[in-house]
Structures are given as structure tokens and as C-alpha cells.
Amino acid sequence: MVRGDDSAGGYDRAFCAEGVGDVFARTVAELDPGLPAGVEPYSFLSSHLLACVSRALALVSGDVLVDLGCGRGGPGLWLARQAEAHLIGVDFSSVAVTHASRRAAQAPDRRGRSARFRQGDLAATGLPDAVADALVSIDALHFPADRAAAVGEVWRVLRPGGRLVLTGWHPVGIGDERLPERHRGTDWPASLTAAGFTVVDCATDAAWDRTFRAVYTAALAHGDPGGDAALAGLQDEARRLLPAAHLLRRVLVTAAR
Ligand SMILES: C[S@@+](CC[C@H](N)C(=O)[O-])C[C@H]1O[C@@H](n2cnc3c(N)ncnc32)[C@H](O)[C@@H]1O
Numbered sequence: 507m508v509r510g511d512d513s514a515g516g517y518d519r520a521f522c523a524e525g526v527g528d529v530f531a532r533t534v535a536e537l538d539p540g541l542p543a544g545v546e547p548y549s550f551l552s553s554h555l556l557a558c559v560s561r562a563l564a565l566v567s568g569d570v571l572v573d574l575g576c577g578r579g580g581p582g583l584w585l586a587r588q589a590e591a592h593l594i595g596v597d598f599s600s601v602a603v604t605h606a607s608r609r610a611a612q613a614p615d616r617r618g619r620s621a622r623f624r625q626g627d628l629a630a631t632g633l634p635d636a637v638a639d640a641l642v643s644i645d646a647l648h649f650p651a652d653r654a655a656a657v658g659e660v661w662r663v664l665r666p667g668g669r670l671v672l673t674g675w676h677p678v679g680i681g682d683e684r685l686p687e688r689h690r691g692t693d694w695p696a697s698l699t700a701a702g703f704t705v706v707d708c709a710t711d712a713a714w715d716r717t718f719r720a721v722y723t724a725a726l727a728h729g730d731p732g733g734d735a736a737l738a739g740l741q742d743e744a745r746r747l748l749p750a751a752h753l754l755r756r757v758l759v760t761a762a763r
Pocket of ligand 1: 512514517546547548549551574575576577578579581596597598599602626627628629643644645646649650
């Protein structure tokens with residue numbers, strides 16, 4: 507997924523009240539009523555994919571889960587709460603971190619401890635070495651320009667034996683020039699293996715691909731956005747990306763450090 511402006515400031519605008527983040531979460535929820543309330547992703551997360559992420563993480567009570575590119579925090583909070591794990595979310599958007607902190611404070615976990623969210627880059631989180639028992643990144647780890655640095659950061663932050671679960675996209679044909687540059691060469695198993703990870707699984711599912719396309723199709727089906735700048739932005743993105751969507755496959759990658 508490529509947005510018009512992938513800088514921290516661009517995401518700050520997306521996450522403002524009635525920004526594209528709200529339109530996105532609303533559209534995903536309309537398409538998938540099974541998505542738990544409050545998850546409100548700014549990603550192509552379905553209830554099925556969320557359940558698969560949860561299973562792959564295999565969290566146990568008391569684990570520390572780090573969510574890289576946590577956005578407004580809903581998916582990471584849901585995953586952590588399912589297992590009574592402690593959540594640390596990292597995102598470079600200050601608006602996202604503010605939203606996420608507020609969301610966590612409104613509903614502290616069952617042990618009375620709130621999750622923590624901090625501003626940081628995916629390639630330089632500022633977190634201590636080996637702090638995470640598990641690390642999740644939903645539709646975010648492909649963003650840093652230096653992907654190897656981001657993978658190195660995941661390695662540093664995960665404890666030995668810890669698990670990484672990420673969602674993203676693989677090109678159907680490596681190097682396909684019709685695709686946005688950031689997706690053309692993506693091969694997560696190769697990148698992770700090169701960094702020392704053991705890749706446990708790289709799953710695809712046609713239903714995840716359908717969700718990805720359906721969100722854009724639903725945004726376009728709204729028709730004239732009128733004065734709704736957020737919907738107009740999402741429709742622009744859909745017009746740019748939908749034609750190449752069939753050249754990408756959603757992937758759920760699980761790796762062990
Ligand atoms: C597609 S959104 C996914 C958000 C969240 N994981 C979810 O499912 O709702 C990608 C997130 O990654 C963050 N992000 C992108 N590039 C980043 C970077 N270099 N460092 C930190 N965060 C980044 C954005 O601010 C955004 O919140």
C-alpha cells in the first residue's frame with residue numbers, strides 16, 4: 507500500500523479527526539462486521555487476518571508485545587488484551603501515538619496496566635535490546651527506505667527465541683515495473699533469513715487479497731465525495747492502486763529470532 511504522503515506529517519494528517527484514517531476504519535468495519543469493535547485499523551486487516559496474526563504470535567500471559575507502526579493502536583491493543591500481554595507501540599506519527607495512548611487509557615488491560623506508546627522510527631525505535639517476547643507489524647514494515655535497517659531493528663528489539671509476525675505484500679512477479687517501487691522487490695523470507703531469522707511460515711490467502719481490493723472498491727462506490735476531503739483522498743489512492751492490485755499478494759510472515 508502506498509499513500510500520497512508517507513512522511514510522519516502525512517500520517518499525522520491522516521490520523522486527524524475526520525482524516526482518511528477515520529474513513530478507512532469505517533470502510534473496513536462496514537465490509538467486515540466481524541472485526542472486533544475498537545480495532546479500527548488503518549490497514550487492510552480483516553477479522554480473519556487478525557485471528558491468524560493472533561495465532562501466529564502465540565502470546566502467553568505476561569509477554570511483552572511490541573507493535574511497530576502501531577498507528578492508532580487498535581490492532582495491537584486487541585492482540586495484547588487477548589493474551590494479557592503488555593503492549594509497547596511505536597509509530598513516527600505523533601498524532602497516531604496520542605490517539606493510541608488515549609485509547610489505551612480509556613480501557614486499561616485486565617491487570618490494570620495500560621499499554622505504552624512512543625514516537626519512534628521503525629529503523630530506530632529507541633527501545634532497549636531484547637525487550638520484546640514477540641513483535642508484530644501490520645502493513646508497516648515495508649515503509650522505511652532502508653528496509654535492512656528496519657529488519658535489523660526488529661532483530662535487536664526481539665529477545666532470542668522471540669517471534670516476529672508481519673503482514674504486507676509480495677509481488678506476484680518480482681521486479682514487475684507496473685508496481686510501486688517499494689513492492690517490486692519485496693521478499694520477506696529472503697530479507698529475514700539474511701538478517702539471521704528462521705522463517706517459520708509465509709502464508710497467503712485469497713480472502714486477504716479480496717479485502718485489500720474491496721476497501722478501495724467500496725471507497726470508489728461512494729461516488730462524489732462532495733466536501734469530504736478524506737474520502738476524496740482515499741478515492742485517489744484507490745484509483746492509483748486498484749489497477750495494480752492483482753499484481754500483489756497479501757502475505758502473513760512469521761519468523762523466529
Ligand atoms: C498502514 S498504517 C498501519 C497502522 C496500524 N498497524 C494498523 O493496522 O492500523 C502504517 C503505519 O506505519 C507508520 N509508519 C510508516 N513509516 C514509518 C516509519 N518509518 N517509522 C515509524 N512509523 C512508520 C505510519 O505512521 C502508520 O501508522
